[in-house]
Amino acid sequence: MRVYALRRIVQVIPVLFGVSLLAFGMMVLIPGDPARAILGSYATPENIATLERQLALDRPLPVQYVTWLGNLLTGDFGRSYSLNRPVLDELTERFAATLLLAGAALLIMLVLGLTAGIIAAVKQHRWQDRVFTVGALVGLSVPSFWLAMIFIVVFSLRLGWFPTSGMRPAFGPSGPMDVLHHLVLPATALALVASGVIARLTRSSMLEVLRQDYVRTATSKGLTRRVVILRHAFRNAIVTVVPVVGVQVGFLLGGAVYIETVFGWPGIGRMLVTAIGTRDILLVQGGVVLVAFTYVLLNLAADLVQAVLDPRIRLQ
Amino acid sequence: MPEPLLRVRGLRTHFALDDTVYRAVDGVDLDIARGEAVGLVGESGSGKTVTAMSILQLIPDPPGRIVDGSIELDGTDLVHASDATLREARGGRVACVFQDPQTTLNPVLRIGPQITEMIRRHQDLGRAAARERARELLDAVHIPHAARRLDEYPHELSGGMRQRVVIAMALANDPELLIADEPTTALDVTVQAEIIDLLRELRERTGMALLFITHDFGVVAELCDRVVVMYAGRVVEQARVDTVFDAPSHPYTRRLIDCMPSLGQGRRDLATIPGVPPALDRLPAGCAFAERCDVVEEACRSGVIPLEQVAAGHLARCLKPGARP
Structure with missing residues (x-):
């Protein structure tokens, strides 16, 4: 296991490197001049040239990249000009809010997706299976931002159960109940769509596993159906589901961009949308790197969890 | 005759597909x-495995279902038993060893827990005591370094070792009946x-009874007291092992025995039985073996051929028992 883990961790390093290159290149390649964006359309060429020199934008690209990456590695993400505060402070605060949202959505997704998948497989061809299969398909087909707006219309405006927006920075002074209250709708909207994928995969994986000889062996031991399904069948079925959970986390982080915009959630997704508009390069680059790193690391974690669950994977 | 340990009567297990x-x-x-070893013999698809798996209701349902008949274990009906009664029998009084040890052990669980969960399901033992019992069981089936094996996964053992683990597991609660479904078919000859x-x-x-399912008459001769031959879902002959070898009554049994290779016969082509068994959804009237039989006559192709006594303790489902071409 230790050898496998070490190998997988080493494999991640070039991926992270590539991510940083992409994040850097993206802002260089897209049209729009940051110095002009900062100074406005009436700035003189001299002013722009001066600002570019100050921001080191006049240096060759490889030099800019190496400098930027070197700073990142030492924890210096630079300063956001539009917010006039260190990028790292802004990222930390925003990312906490996003993690809270995505984490809650992940939890809901796992509970819903796994439960629905197991029940659908165990009750194959019966009404429970039909309900969950159709439900999963609908969930898959619905865009999360549309669902988010429907949620707002129904649960906030009509029923008045939950607030439409107005989430303050996470872990702020308003207390955990207030945070939870704000969290329910966006997290559910985000999770419902993602749980469709998990439910379908869990169902097919369980159906495959339930046919296996070792499930019959487990039954022949006199174990209850519940133990056979959970300890023997599900324990095997989850092995193929775990890596997809890793991928779905990417979907949750990405989907958070829309959901955060719809619900006015002070997360990193909404921050990125704003920062792209204002050409706040360092903020965008820092944000993209942070989200991408998180995604890569969570996938690494999923792979390691999978290897813990199935000893045969460590041999590959 | 004393009350048998297991009494199956008129068992019908059907599969409904499309x-x-x-x-x-x-x-x-x-x-x-009690204590008797019975060999259940037949070709693939003759119904021997389905018969054996019906005893503990290990048939996948759907599509399989016991539609009629009774299965009594020591006088208790298992067909209509409650789930709880059935679970007591499974792994307790009746244990199973299956065909392919590559697939019958759970690949993601260590050997130890797979055995101890069987023990603790039926005996009131603590964790440590169950583990000690598991180690004894592995010793009993001659697995070297038993204590170490408990912490290994199935894929770390050879096929023969895995089958020993499955057997050890089956013995965990001193079963009165062991059902072994072709336990050697998937193994190398020496390991068999x-x-x-x-x-x-x-x-x-242990003195436990054994229901040994196989298509190999040679193994039956080595291991069993009595043999039951199945063809197309029915018993066609049953008798003591020596009787069957000396004087098979059903042409199918005779030809199965002819298919056995044996030493000292010089070079000869192994016998085969031409043709294939009838489709189980379109069984013919009369004898199901008629199409492939070398002593068939017109009367064999109609009506129901009963299973009749040809000698004491020897039954055959044939109109011309013992006939040769």
């Missing part, structure tokens, strides 16, 4: 006395012999 009903087991009677020896040794030591 509106077609396959009569995999179609009226089987089977008795197993070891497993057969092990089963014989364990039977001598």
Whole structure:
């Protein structure tokens, strides 16, 4: 296991490197001049040239990249000009809010997706299976931002159960109940769509596993159906589901961009949308790197969890 | 005759797939006395595995279902038993060893827990005591370094070792009946012999009854007291092992025995039985073996051929028992 883990961790390093290159290149390649964006359309060429020199934008690209990456590695993400505060402070605060949202959505997704998948497989061809299969398909087909707006219309405006927006920075002074209250709708909207994928995969994986000889062996031991399904069948079925959970986390982080915009959630997704508009390069680059790193690391974690669950994977 | 340990009467297990009903087991009677070893013999698809798996209701349902008949274990009906009664029997009084040890052990669980969960399901033992019992069981089936094996995964063991683990597991609660479904078919020839020896040794030591499913008459001769031959979902002959070898009554049994290779016969082509068994959704009237039989006559192709006594303790489902071409 230790050898496998070490190998997988080493494999991640070039991926992270590539991510940083992409994040850097993206802002260089897209049209729009940051110095002009900062100074406005009436700035003189001299002013722009001066600002570019100050921001080191006049240096060759490889030099800019190496400098930027070197700073990142030492924890210096630079300063956001539009917010006039260190990028790292802004990222930390925003990312906490996003993690809270995505984490809650992940939890809901796992509970819903796994439960629905197991029940659908165990009750194959019966009404429970039909309900969950159709439900999963609908969930898959619905865009999360549309669902988010429907949620707002129904649960906030009509029923008045939950607030439409107005989430303050996470872990702020308003207390955990207030945070939870704000969290329910966006997290559910985000999770419902993602749980469709998990439910379908869990169902097919369980159906495959339930046919296996070792499930019959487990039954022949006199174990209850519940133990056979959970300890023997599900324990095997989850092995193929775990890596997809890793991928779905990417979907949750990405989907958070829309959901955060719809619900006015002070997360990193909404921050990125704003920062792209204002050409706040360092903020965008820092944000993209942070989200991408998180995604890569969570996938690494999923792979390691999978290897813990199935000893045969460590041999590959 | 004393009350048998297992008494199966008129068992019918059918499989319904796409509106077609396959009569995999179609009226089987089977008795197993305490301590007796019975060989259940037949080709693939003859219904021997389905018969054996019906005893503990290990048939996948759907599509399989016991549609008729009774299965009594020591007088308790298992067909209509509650789930709880059935679970007591499973792994307690009746244990199973299956065909392919590559697939019958759970690949993601260590050997130890797989055995101890079987022990603790039926005996009131603590964790440590169950583990100690598991180690003893592995010793009993001659697995070297038993204590270490408990912490290994199935894929770390060879096929023969895995089958020993499965057998050890089956013995965990001192079953009165062991159902072994072709336990050697998936193994190398030399390993097959070891497993057969092990089963014989364990039977001598524990006195448990054995239902041994196989298509190999040679193994039956080594291991069993009595043999039941199945064809197309029915019993076609049953008798003591020596009787069957000396004087098979059903042409199918005779030709199965002819298919056995044996030493000292010089070079000869191995016999085969031409043709294939009838489709289980379209069983013909009369004898199901008629199409392939070398002594068939017109009367064989109509009506129901009963299973009749040809001698004491020897039954055959044939109008011309013992006939030769």
